Amino acid sequence: MQLLEDEVAVITGAASGIGRTTAETFASHGASVVVADVDDGGTDTVERIEKNGGEATFVQTDVSDPEDVQAMIETALEEYGGIDVLYNNAAIEGPVSRLHEYDDEAFEQVIDVNLKGVWYGIKYGIEAMRADGGGRIVSACSIGGEVAVPQYSGYGAAKAAVSNLTKHAAIEYADEGIRANAVAPGIVHTEMIERVMAENPAMETQFRETEPMPGLADPEEIATAVLFLGSDLSSRVTGVTLPVEGGYLAQ
Numbered sequence: 001m002q003l004l005e006d007e008v009a010v011i012t013g014a015a016s017g018i019g020r021t022t023a024e025t026f027a028s029h030g031a032s033v034v035v036a037d038v039d040d041g042g043t044d045t046v047e048r049i050e051k052n053g054g055e056a057t058f059v060q061t062d063v064s065d066p067e068d069v070q071a072m073i074e075t076a077l078e079e080y081g082g083i084d085v086l087y088n089n090a091a092i093e094g095p096v097s098r099l100h101e102y103d104d105e106a107f108e109q110v111i112d113v114n115l116k117g118v119w120y121g122i123k124y125g126i127e128a129m130r131a132d133g134g135g136r137i138v139s140a141c142s143i144g145g146e147v148a149v150p151q152y153s154g155y156g157a158a159k160a161a162v163s164n165l166t167k168h169a170a171i172e173y174a175d176e177g178i179r180a181n182a183v184a185p186g187i188v189h190t191e192m193i194e195r196v197m198a199e200n201p202a203m204e205t206q207f208r209e210t211e212p213m214p215g216l217a218d219p220e221e222i223a224t225a226v227l228f229l230g231s232d233l234s235s236r237v238t239g240v241t242l243p244v245e246g247g248y249l250a251q
């Protein structure tokens, strides 16, 4: 069953990891995908989608720049005539550092990308969706936004704020056909986690034992949750942050 047939999706941070896998999943369900990323590896995502018979366009976007985000939305309107699903996925992990040693500039960077980037996406995405009868917004949160994960204060604060923004978007536009939800993954085997493990090899064992379900999640396991929230399968769901974390938050 194609859940996004003839629909248009915009996915940020789609040059890598969960974003790339979600772009491929959405395309396999019939969506035309605007692949947005600050990294030009987004062109590889487009190639992979096209090789499988799908439709995609790359637009280089720094989500912390409101003009870039507006241009990203504009690309969806110009190339494909609208926007049905927006997945605000782009983020950076920031430093692994205790709060009193956390670098101020790094904190600002994390807030700029992980919070303001989602804010711009939601704001300009809603503008386009309102003009077109509605749509679905999904944003990337984390277990680190639901509870404190030591040494990730900037990342966690940004993700917690994204959960709250999601609720605002959900209730303010519930009567205009726009739904807004978020996913909160646990530890997912992507480039982001590879980077953290490369810097702190001891963390691999810790990561693998974090979730009650053993091991790390595959990006596909997050992409299918985003597909649920981004499609009509979740037609009555809005304002939630869906944990996809092998039971971590149930403890």
Ligand SMILES: NC(=O)c1ccc[n+]([C@@H]2O[C@H](COP(=O)([O-])OP(=O)(O)OC[C@H]3O[C@@H](n4cnc5c(N)ncnc54)[C@H](O)[C@@H]3O)[C@@H](O)[C@H]2O)c1
Binding pocket: 012, 013, 014, 015, 016, 017, 018, 019, 036, 037, 038, 039, 061, 062, 063, 064, 089, 090, 091, 092, 113, 117, 140, 141, 142, 143, 184, 185, 186, 187, 188, 189, 190, 191, 192, 193
């Ligand atoms: N991997 C995990 O364990 C995990 C856990 C919880 C939440 N998440 C969240 O899932 C999302 C995807 O994570 P991932 O693991 O796939 O990460 P990743 O590092 O593999 O991919 C992130 C992508 O975002 C892009 N990006 C970074 N800054 C950007 C900017 N300013 N503008 C546009 N694009 C930018 C990067 O170029 C990259 O392609 C993030 O929001 C992350 O916080 C990941």
